[in-house]
Structure formats: C-alpha cells, structure tokens
Amino acid sequence: MAETTTSGKSVSSNSQGYIFLYIFIAIIILAALIFLFKSSVFDKRTIDARILRNELSLNEDLVFTDNTRNAKKWIWEFGNGAKATSQNGTYRYLKSGSYIVRLTVDGELKEQFPVTVRDTVAAAIDTLVTISGPTSGVVDEEVRLEADGKASQFDWSFGETNRVDVKGRTALYTYHAPGKYLVKLTTDKSHRPIFHTIFITDPNAELETDMVVPGEGERKVIDDIRARLQAIANGADFNSNYYYLVRKYLCNNEKVTVNVEQDSAKKATDFYSYCMGLTFGGEIVVDEAQLTISPSSTCATLVNIKQHSAKTVKK
Template sequence: MKNDYNDGRPVDTNRNTYTFLYIFLAVVVIAGIIFLLRSSLFDKRVINARILKDEITLNEHLVYSDNTANAKTWLWEFGNGDKSIQQNGSYHFKKAGDYIIRLTVDGNLTQQFPVSVKDSTPSMAADTLITINGPTQGIVNEQVRLEAQGNARIFEWSFGETGRVDIKGPTALYTFHNPGIYLIKLSTDKSRRPVYHRMRISNPDSSFANQIVNPGESERRVIDDIRAHLQAIANGRDFNRHYYYLVRRYFCGDEKVTVNLEDNDGSKRTDLYSYCMRLTFGGGINIDEAQVTMKPKSNCSSMLSVKQHATTAAPEKRH
C-alpha cells in the first residue's frame, strides 16, 4: 500500500483512484441509458399505411396508400416477386392465392398486410349493384358532393375523418378539414360489402390546384382538373390565374366557348367568360362536375358542361 502524507497523516492514494474510476463509469452508464431512452421515445416513427380491401378477386385491383409522417421512400412488395416504389397506387394479381404484402418506409420501417385473392366474383343481381359518382380530388374546407347509384333503401356514408357514419341518404355533401388520401365508405342494405371511393384532399393553393394534366391521362383526371380551377374562381381566388389556365389548356384561347350549366335553378346556356365572371360574384357555389366536348381531330374543346349547386351560406371571398 502506497501512503502519502498530508499534515503528517497518511493518505491511501489507491482508494482515491478507485473512487474516481467508479464515479466516471457511473456517469458513462447513466449517459448511455439517457441516450437510449431519448432514441426510443423521440425518434421512433410508426407507419401510417393501409390497403383498401384484404380480400379481392382476380378482376379487382389491390389499392394501397401510405401517409407516414416525413416519409421519403417506399417499397411495396406484393408477395409474388413484384414490387413498387410508389407511395400510393394499385396492383393487379395474375393468380389467385393468399399473399403477404410488405411495405418498407425509408429503408427501416416495415408493415405487413395479408391479402386473399379469389378466382372470381360471386354473381350479383343488377338491381343490387351500388356505385359512387363524384370527384376523386378536392380541397380542404370546400364542400364535395358524392352520389350513390343503385336501388337501395339505406345509404350510410363514412368519409374517414371521424371514424363514424357521417351522412345518410343517396346524396352526400361533405367538407374535409384535413389534407390526405381518404377511402370513403358507402354501406347499403342491398350490398353485402361496402362500396369505396378514393379521394385526395389538398390544401388550398397547393400543387393540386395548379397541377398540369399531361396528354393521354384519363378523362377522370381532366374532369377533376377543370372542376378544381372553376372552384378556385368561385371561392374568390386569383381570377386571371385560374381562368386563363382553363382558356389556354382546354379551349385554345377561345373565351366564347359555349357553357351548358345545370344548377339549383335548372339548365341554362352561356359563354365561358360570362360564366366565370358570374362565379366571382355569386358566392357559395360548389362545382360538382365539369366536362368538356372535344372538337373532331383537335385538342381543343368546343363546349363545357357544368353541374353545380349553391350552399346555404356564401364563403368569405379571398383575393
């Protein structure tokens, strides 16, 4: 034992060295525990993904979507070797069977979905077939309109925000309060399973309101694009921006194109400029559908057909 002397008293220096070593190790252990706790409590994310149905037939598509916060990359594996790196989409199986769908987000978050693919769809009488008509895209705080087609007595709509039945009846008017992709469910007394309608809801003035429709895309996309810009005009947003987008994009600069309008007062006919100007002063107008008639052998439209309805209260105009 090595002794030093302090004021004539011996001091055990080995004991002091061990004491400092124990204190240092304790600090390191405590720091490690704190780091692990912070990593598990604050850095952990949870996948927010879903598939439309877990049981489909060979003539149906598997519809999938993901809304994981701050996600950057996606890998959907369909259990048969096929893959997709899209955030949302649909997939068609070529063979019946049971599959495990696996989603990997940002390379480390995973979730699995079991799916059963059947050979065929059981036959159903024509009078029990229920379908949904309406837009597939909309804007936050703007009313959307969906209509059920088919013979039924009970219609119950669930729009996906509240987790409950939101509206009853064949026609549903609903206002979304948050952006996202929603699977709207319609249950009736005539169908064994609910009918679903996929809708993308975006914030005002987001890329949805200004997106360009590429040539060759579906008619549904064109309808939604025109409806969105007309709705923006009706809501008091930048008239020139949305109006001249439509004039150039679909009518080859012709502002006198015929507009066939159906609203609460019936049917009427006017021209494009007069109709859009009237939208800016009407207030409380919701555009339900907007379709164009193409000129033969041309990319220009010769007529615009619009269905709209007036709400009970006019929204405040924003300029």
C-alpha cells in the first residue's frame, strides 16, 4: 500500500510539472504574438522631416532636413520642377509665390510643406564687401561683376546652376536662359552672403514675338507650343521653355486660362500652374495645344490642351 501511495504521488507531481511547463510555454507564445502585433501595428515607421521656415524672401535659403528612422533614399520636390536627393540641404527660389514642397522617403513615406516666397530681398548686413556691376544682361553675352571691399576669398553663385560658378574678386559669367537671377557672393570677411539681382533677356526671342494668325501657319504654332510643353514635361530646363511661351504667345501674362483634357477628364487652371504641374505630374504626353487669340491684339486669351498619361494606352 505504501508503494502504491508513493507512486500515485509521483504521478501527480509529474502532472503538475507538465501543467506549469505548458503554462510557461503559452505565456512565451502569447508574449511573442503581442510583440509582433505591436511591432506591425503600433511601431510603423513614420516620416520625421521639417523645413526651417515656411516664409522666405527671394535671397533666403529654404533649409530642409529629414530624420526618418532607417531612411535610405530621399526625393525633395520644391514645387517648381527642381528636385534634390539629399537627406538635408538648402534651396533658393528665383521667383516669388506659393509653393508646395514634397518629400518622398524610400519611395513610400510622403510629406508636404507649404512655402511662401516674398518678392523682397532681405538686406545684407554686417559686411565690408559690396558688389558693383550691371543689373541687366542678355543671353549668351558675358556679364562682369566686381567685389568691392577687403577680403581674400570670393565665391560667386550666379543662380543658374545652384553651385559656385566663379572664384575671385572679378566674376565673368554667361547666362544661357532668360530670367530674373539672384547672384550670391560669399567671402571670408562677410558674416552673411551679399546679393545682387540681375535680369537676363533674350533679344532674339523678343524679335520673334510676331504671332502667326490662324490660317497662316497655324500648325506651326500648335507644334511649337506642344513641343515646348512636352520639353517641360520631359524634365528639360523649365525657365527657358516656360518664358519663351509666355513672351511669344501670352504677352507675358502668366495667368491666361488653360483648359486641359486628359484621359477623358477636363479641368481649368492658369498657365503658370499648368506648366508647374507638368514638372511633377508624372509621365505626360502633350497631344495638342491650341490658342484663342484676342481679335484686337496678338495675345492669347485662352489655351486648350489635350494630353494623356504615358501609362494609359491611347485608342
């Protein structure tokens, strides 16, 4: 009887041991499931980016930075066709207005920031150096600027390439596209950069502003406009193509209405916004562009565009 009782107690102890083991294993599994669920639901990676200021003057830098966890790839789009692929940096606008800065991290995380650029130039202070030279010039002709003051290092950025273009007290530079540029001079003696605004025009383009009236080369006009818009959509230089169209066909009115028909959808916008949209609107093919011209002038009052997405098969 004693042996039987001892054996019964042994079996009971073993059963309790297995129960505790099963409970322990169940707790481990449950903890692992909770961790995985928390990681997938609550610890999803979010974008961590910012810009230093959202209101700027024309000669002030937009400072941008991203601290997204484990980020590998960045695409900053500045709302005017310009892009950057660095994690942090600066960018300067050449035209006042309202822009939307868009950031895409690793091709999936997205954030956007509204930016307003004022048509004013912040005064450069605390500097012993000034810039002397012309405030206007023409395309493909050399511009000469001089730095006046005591310094030993002079770095000139002429605003067309977004980099240092010339070093030295005297700077010679040739612009290749018309527009309004902000020249930046940085020296070893100035606390802040010194700025100089210069307007570049294209006399040859201005001589070609005679409109071709409907019925006399209308196809030439249509093909010319379509080709310029397609160049913008394909990533070609924005300023040269945009200002060519504005001067030649719109009498410098960037707010001319544009009716756009794309993939059976229609919308109306202004010419500047439409062209800006081409720079970040995806793969666009411009099929046709026509103008409505004011009877009393050679200026277009309406632009009609037909286009389609390159990803859509046209029938």
